[in-house]
Each structure stands twice: as C-alpha cells, then as structure tokens.
Amino acid sequence: MGFFTEFREFAVKGNVIDLAVGVVIGTAFGAITTSLVKDLIMPPLGVIISNVDFTKLKLVLKEAEVVNGAVVTEAVTLNYGTFLQTVVNFLIISFAIFLMVRTINRYRRKEAAKPAPPINKQEVLLAEIRDILKEQNGTVPGPSAAPSEV
Template sequence: MSMLSEFKQFAVKGNVIDLAVAVVIGAAFGAIVSSLVADIIMPPIGVITGGVDFTELKLQLTQPVIENGAVVREGASINYGNFIQTIINFLIIALAIFSMVKAINSMKRKEEAAPATPTPTKEELLLTEIRDLLRDRKPL
C-alpha cells in the first residue's frame, strides 16, 4: 500500500474528521470565552480593584531607550498582568468545559437508568403463541 493511499485511508476515517471538527469548535469556543472574560468579567473586576487593567500590570526591569522622541530599544519587563489574565481565562474555560461534561454525563446516566424493555425468551414467545391459539379456538 502506497503512503498516499495509506494517508488517505487514515484521513477519511471518522475519528480524524471528528477530531478536526472538535478543534474548530474548540477554537470558536475559546474565542467566545476570551470575549466573555475580556468584555464582561474583567471590567467589573477592574472597577472593584480601582480601575486596574490586569494586562497592563508589569514589573519594569530596564527602561526603554528613547532618542528624538522615538523608542530605539524597548525596556525589559515582566508582564505578570498578562499571566494573571491568562490564568483567569483558563479557569473560566475549565469551569465551562467541566459544566458541559457534567451535563452530558448527567444526561447519559438518565438515559442508561431508563429501564429497557426486556426481549422475551423463546419459551415466552412459544407460550404466548399457544395462549393466543387457545384463546382464538372455537369451542367444540
């Protein structure tokens, strides 16, 4: 089997397609959660903390070099505010995924808990048939 046909067989399998769909949906979900954090959750937190924008928090290690009003060399800084923002994003995404998985598992448990109607055995089918024949028989 050639490498190209082997790759084609691999790529067409349902697992790869499902994975590709999951990646695209995951990226879109990440964008939604990022917007939720940046546009809805962080502004009230900024108001509570006195207008602090977490993304602007940093520890300046060296000052930028400026000549004639233009920045010649950027200053070195530790941007811990971006790190805090990323942690908050992660926690919210993890909470959202946890909630979705929990809801799906709950629905699956309810589905599994529903009693399935048992299939009759051969003996039960035969007895049912005999009963029906006796019931439908005309008296002598």
C-alpha cells in the first residue's frame, strides 16, 4: 500500500472529517462569543462601573520615554482589562458548552432508561429446563443427541 493511498484512507475516515468540522465550528463559535463579550456585554458593564472601557484598563509599570515629542521607549504595562474580558469570554464559552453537553447527556439517559423489550416466557421456561437437566445429568443433551435408554 502506497504512502498516498494510506494517507487518503486516513484523511477520508469519518472521525477525521468530524473532527475537522468540529474545529471549524468551534472557531466560528469562539469568534461569535468574543464579539458577544466585547461588543454587547462589556460596554454596559463598563457603564454600570462608572463608564470604564475594560480594554483600556492597565497598570503602568514603567512610563514611556519621550524625547522631543518622539517615543524612545514604549511604556511597560499589565493589561488586566483585556485579561478580564478574555476571562468573561471563556466563562461564556464554557457555560455554553456545558449546556450542550448537559442536553446531550440528558438525551442519552432517556435512551438508556427506555424499558427493555419484554422477555419471551417460552425462552425463560426453556432456559430453566436446560438448567435443571444440567444439574441432574451434568450435561445437557443437544438437539441431535439420541434419547437415552432406560
């Protein structure tokens, strides 16, 4: 089997394609969630907390050096506002995934809880007879065994 044939078989398997679709959808979902947090959740939250834009929140560790109006050295900052926004983004994504997994698990539990098909009483009786014969003779005669003479 050639290298390319083997690779084609690997790449065309359903699991690989399902995984690729999952990654693409997950990326799109991440972009939607990022926009939800950045554009819809954080602005009202910033207004509630005295008109704060979270992306601009930072702690300056070292001021920028400016000589004759030109920046010589950039400021060193801890951008904790961006970090807070990313944390909120993560919480929303993880909550949405939790809800999806919870729904899937509920569906699976319902499927597993379905009653088993009714047991055929004739099969149960035949199994009991087989077990009794096993106890008495030590073996069970098969369908082609000749009847024993008494």
